[in-house]
Amino acid sequence: MNTQRILAHFQESADLKLKSGVALAQPIAQAIELMFNALSNGNKILACGNGGSAGDAQHFAAELVGRFERERFPLPAISLSTDTSIITAVGNDYSFNEIFSKQVQALGQPGDILLAISTSGNSGNVLAAAEAALEREMRVVALTGKDGGKLGQLLSDADVHINVQHARTARIQEVHLVAIHSICDGLDVALFGEEDAS
Ligand SMILES: O=C(CO)[C@@H](O)[C@H](O)[C@H](O)[C@H](O)COP(=O)(O)O
Numbered sequence: 001m002n003t004q005r006i007l008a009h010f011q012e013s014a015d016l017k018l019k020s021g022v023a024l025a026q027p028i029a030q031a032i033e034l035m036f037n038a039l040s041n042g043n044k045i046l047a048c049g050n051g052g053s054a055g056d057a058q059h060f061a062a063e064l065v066g067r068f069e070r071e072r073f074p075l076p077a078i079s080l081s082t083d084t085s086i087i088t089a090v091g092n093d094y095s096f097n098e099i100f101s102k103q104v105q106a107l108g109q110p111g112d113i114l115l116a117i118s119t120s121g122n123s124g125n126v127l128a129a130a131e132a133a134l135e136r137e138m139r140v141v142a143l144t145g146k147d148g149g150k151l152g153q154l155l156s157d158a159d160v161h162i163n164v165q166h167a168r169t170a171r172i173q174e175v176h177l178v179a180i181h182s183i184c185d186g187l188d189v190a191l192f193g194e195e196d197a198s
């Protein structure tokens with residue numbers, strides 16, 4: 001294997017992360033504020049996505065319910081990509097497009113947040129989940145890539161769009177993970193202050 005090809009992955013990822021930090025600091029800060037206010041009001045966060053983004057949704061929920069870098073009380077977050085019985089039943093009996101939206105309808109309350117993750121912004125089940133969330137007076141934080149797709153167009157000014165403008169799904173996912181960790185850190189800072197950020 002040509003190591004140059006491997007190095008090129010690292011280079012492209014690092015370059016995009018630096019560029020994205022500048023472009024996305026503001027919407028990430030907005031996402032932290034929105035989520036902190038929701039959690040402070042006793043609301044919760046639902047997260048969904050497909051493939052690698054399903055992993056990201058789980059990862060995020062684990063860091064809220066367990067912990068990120070500081071010891072703290074558990075924060076309420078649920079990954080909608082993890083319950084295989086719900087996903088297979090709804091996918092089998094209704095449609096794959098409804099595997100997340102039915103869970104949003106079942107679990108979502110006004111004031112809750114949906115973290116909707118889609119590198120294309122065009123996955124039907126993530127779009128349906130965002131539509132269901134908005135119908136339930138939830139707010140949406142969307143992590144997207146490319147041109148933001150239909151998901152980006154669905155959002156209002158009250159929602160937050162964190163869009164990684166890049167063509168490669170893998171690179172977009174890598175930036176999404178930095179955004180997710182920045183949100184987790186931001187929630188810890190909002191709760192406890194900045195001193196232990198190392
Ligand atoms: O992780 C990868 C590619 O890096 C894949 O599993 C990828 O997540 C899947 O193709 C997803 O179905 C893509 O969906 P989306 O991000 O466009 O909503």
Ligand SMILES: [Zn+2]
Pocket residue numbers: 052169170173
């Ligand atoms: Zn991937």
